[in-house]
Amino acid sequence: MGAAAPPPGRASVARAAVRPGTSGFGSDDEGSFGGGRSVKGKDKSKAAKRRRRTNILTAAAAVVVILLGAGVVGGTYFFDDVDLPPPVSEDQSNVILDSTGAVMAKLGDQNRTVVPEAKINKIVEHAVAAAEDKNYYKHHGIDMKGIVRAAWNNFTGGATQGASTITQQYARHAAELKDISINRKLREAVIARKLESKYNKDQIMGMYLNYIYLGQGRYGIEAAAQGYFGKSVMTPAGQKNAITPYEAAVLAGIIKQPEPSESHQGYDPTVNPTAAKERWEYTMANMLEMGWISKDVYDKRKYPTPKQAGKAKVKSTANKPVGMVMRHVQAELAEMGISEDQFKKGGLTVTTxxxxxxxxAAEEAGSRKSEESPMNGKPATYQAAVIGIDPKTGRVLGYYAGDDPDGLDYGGYLSGDGKKIIGGQSPGSTFKIYTLAAGLKEDISFKTTWDGTKLRPNGTKISNAGADPGAVCKGKIKFCxxxxxxxxxxxxxxxxIADAIGRDKVIAAARDAGVRHMFTDDGKMVDLKKTDKSTWEKTGYFDNEVAFGQYRVVPLEHAEGVATIVGNGVHHDAHFIKSVTRVDPETGKKTVVGSEKTEGKEVFDPDQMxxxxxxxxxxxRVDDRDLRGGQQSIAKSGTWEFKEGSGDTWFVGGMPQLAATVWVGGAKDKVELKESNGRDMFGAGTPSKIWKKFLDAVIKAKDLQNEDFPKRVETGNPDSPFANGQEPPPPPARDDNDDNEGGDCVLGVIGPDCNQNNNGGNNGGENNGGGDNNGGDNNGGNDGGGDDGGGDDGGGAPENTPETQLPTINPTIQPQN
Known part of the structure; x- marks a missing residue:
């Protein structure tokens, strides 16, 4: 073969394979479909002689027919059934930008950017004509000499040949004429003539330049200019970074054979610089001959140095954690009505x-590969997810869901094709934010009291992660x-609360906040937006344990719900796309084909929030996770059991400027999570450290000014009929003869009773193990145990309690039922 076929999936640019230094249309042109004439021993039999005479006569007749252009090609268009195909809408790459406009990636089957012909620097068009078809602007689309030569060779047993004009090359592409025959050549000629009758030379040149393949996976002249020289062909001549005549000639020379073959290494200047320079000299000479450059420009010519392959400065998400965002981008494009075919066609600019x-900050806080991450040094079986959402808009600003962008999406559990959710995690006590939102909506006050000794209807205890009942709520377990x-x-x-107001109201609050899917114990995924109480309360679905996070949810959806709480009860759909535009290849005008919706909906009363x-x-404060510079923040920790320890651990919340959700659990399969000191991991341990590192890094890097949450408005009825707390015992009788009205704490300062309130409560006292900061033992129970230093549930659900006998969900991922 005189020209190498492009790599699989690339459109072939079939044309005459012209040796460097030849005119491209002379007798030495061997054609792109053969390396010269076939050499055969002459058959001297009578039958062979008759065949040769017949071939000669037939070929002569064909040549006569072809040359009667006015009667055949020019008049009847070689049978009226040869239709003019429409201009091809070339597949392009899709450009993915971050919120600042920097390129994150280019996605699509072909690296192509279609540009309007009117904006292409004329020196580029002239260079291509000089290299491929120097008489392009003079002929009417057909190379008669090439057609005659091809016809003669085909009918006399010679090699099939090409020698096509630029118009014919594009005609072949537009009509998808892939076979090698005289019939194809004639049809190509007819279509070329029709193209020249309908479009002017500039229009045809524009279609051709957007179609051609120029090596290294680059389709179209713009991708080639960017790839080889880091320039755009749309920069006007004379302006900074405009393509020079010398660079244009290099690009034009590649077209002849962009990829190496067995017989020739092609004309890619980074692969075969010697041949590429010879081809460049040939092109420059033709440009001078045709008057497209001056003698002075030609005399001062200097061969430009192209960029080596792989040295382009375009960022890529390949093998980077941020690449996981791409499957969410594809899913949202589908929701916007942009089909998979449209995406493959390319030409989209997606601003995320x-x-x-x-x-x-999310990657450095959550990735085990980051030396700064609290996950660094943890076993490879441990995995974290870190999600940052703007609570005022729903924009996902940071998304770490694993180091492998082609692997499991630990944030959204979205399949690789972006079409379905394949799993979730038990949120533990972090789900209590929705139970509280539902309770506040039912006028329950934070001053209501509750009885921790009351048994479930089935007679089982409600566990508090092994805490001593006498120590729960500082001894006030019956009226906590x-x-x-x-x-x-x-x-x-x-x-x-779930039992009193109805667990459906807890689920509805989670749904309104942003949690759309929840899994039953047997792994069935339930769409909360498409179901209601009649489904949720069926046997085998959700019990009252939903109130403290037994049932698995998607971390990204939970993060959306957390952002609603951080955002004062206004819900915004979490999303990854700000806008989608497409450039009209004819006019170069950008058209918006999709955009974000940032309008919020108030789903919870702001005073209650x-x-x-x-x-x-x-x-x-209790967990000692105050943010940098005194920035106000809110949080809730959570843990869910696995075997004898913890399987899912969370820390969620945020600041007014950014909602943050952190999950730590098993990679692929659940594992018992341990801290570096061997103790069980809880939400207020490693997850809370990741959470703080993430937010502190954002505050520092963006130099955020402090923002406060709204001042507290105490809502609800302290005497709510839903509360079940027992009446507290009467205070001990006071001895009227005792002059010390302060008991054993004189003036509230001196005496043994003065310490009774200073060492308990939330920070290192009872039920507060102290954890990493306070040195406590791993014996805290709910929200005070282990390494957490207070505030974490040590297990979130009724875990580690044999009387509960709730099912343990082992796999991290459950197939959708």
């Missing part, structure tokens, strides 16, 4: 919501107030 600063229970993350009030936020602020 990803903020490079927030993305970097909801605020303390929230900060300490005791389970019993939440169970009874201020009430909830104020309580969640205390968890940040």
């Amino acid at each position: 919501t990803i903020d490079p600063v927030v993305q970097k 107030d909801l605020e303390t229970a929230t900060i300490k993350s005791y389970n019993f009030p939440f169970y009874w 201020s009430n909830l936020q104020s309580v969640l602020k205390e968890i940040v």
Whole structure:
């Protein structure tokens, strides 16, 4: 073969294979479909002689027919059934940008950017004509000499040949004429004539330049100019970074044979510089001959140095964590009505919501590969996800869901094709934010009290992760107030809230906040937007344990719900796309074909949210996770059991500028999570450290000014009929003869009773193991145990309690039923 076929999937640019230094149309042109005439021993039999005479006569007749252009090609168009195909809409790459406009990736089957002909620098068009068809602007689309030569060779047993004009090359592509025959050649000629009758030379040149393949996976002249020289062909001549005549000649020379073959290494200047330079000299000489460059420009010619393959400065998401965003981009494009075929066709510019600063902070906080991450040094079986959402718009600003962009999506559990959700994780006590939102909506106050000794209807206890009942709520287990229970993350009030107001209202609150899918214990995924109470309360679906996070959810959807709480009860759909534009290849005008919807919907009362936020602020303080510079923040920790320890651990919340959700669990399969000191991992351990590192890094990098949450408005009825707390015992009788009205704490300063309130409560006292910061033992129970230093539930659900006998969900991923 005189010209190598492009790599698989690439459109072939079939044309005459012209040796460097020849005219391209002379007798020495061997054609792109053969390396010369076939050499055969002459058959001297009478039959062979008759065949040769017949071939000669037939060939002569064909040549006569072809040469009667006015009667055949020019008049009847070689049978009226030869239709003129429409101009081909070339496949392009899709450009993916971050929120700042920087290129993240180019996606699509072909690296092509279609550009309008009117904007292409004329020196590029002239260079291509000089290299491929120097008489392009003089003829009417057909090379008669080439057709005659091809006809003669085909009918006399010689090699099939090409020698096509630029118009014929494009005609062959537009009509998909792939066979090698005289019939194809004649049809090609007819279509070329029709093209020249309908379009002018500039239009045909524009279609051709957007079609041609120029090596290294680059389709079209713009991709080639960017790839080889880092320039655009649309930069006007004379301006900075415009393509020079010398660079244009290099690009034009590649067209002849862009890829190596067995017989020739082609004309890619980075692969075969010697042949490429010879081809460049040939092109430059033709440009001078045709008057497209001056003698002075020609005399001063200097061969330009192209960029080596792989040295382009375009960013790529390949093998980078941010690449996981691409499957969410594809899913949202489908939701916008942009089909898979349209995406493959390319030409889209997708501006994502990803903020490079927030993305970097998420990756450095969550990836085991980051030396700065609390995950660094953890076993390879451990995995984290870090999601940052703007609570004011729903934009996903940072998304770390694993190091392998082609692997499992630990943030959204979205399949590789972006078409379905394949799993989720148990949120543990972080789900209590929705139970509280539902309770506040039913006028339940944080001052209501709840009985932690009350048994379930089936007679089983509600566990608080093994905490001593006598120590729960500082000994007030029978009349524990909801605020303390929230900060300490005791389970019993939440169970009874769901039981009293209806668990469907808890589920509805989660749905309204942004949680769309929830899994039953047997792995069935339930779409909360397409179902209601009649489904949720069926046997085998969701029990009251939903109130403290037994049932698995998608972390990204949970992050959307968390952003609603951080955003004062206004829900925004979490999304990865800001806008989608397409450039009209004819005019170069950009058209918006998709855009984000940032309008929010108030789903929870703002006063009730201020009430909830104020309580969640205390968890940040208790867990010693205050943010950089005193920035206000709210949080909730959560843990769900696995075997004898923890399987899913969470820390969620954020600041007014950014909602942050962190999950740590098993990679692929669940494992028992341990801290580096060997103790069980809880939400207020490693996940909370990741959460703080993530937000602190964003605050520092973006130099964010402090923002406060709204001031607390205490809402609800302290005497709510839903509450089941027992009446507290009367205070001990006071001895009227005792002059010390302060008991054993004189003036509230001196005496043994003065310490009774200073060492308990939320930070290192009872039920507060102290953890990494306070040195406590791993004996804390709900929200105070282990390494958490208070605030975490140590297990979230009724875990580690044999009397509960709830099913343990082993796999991280469950197939959708």
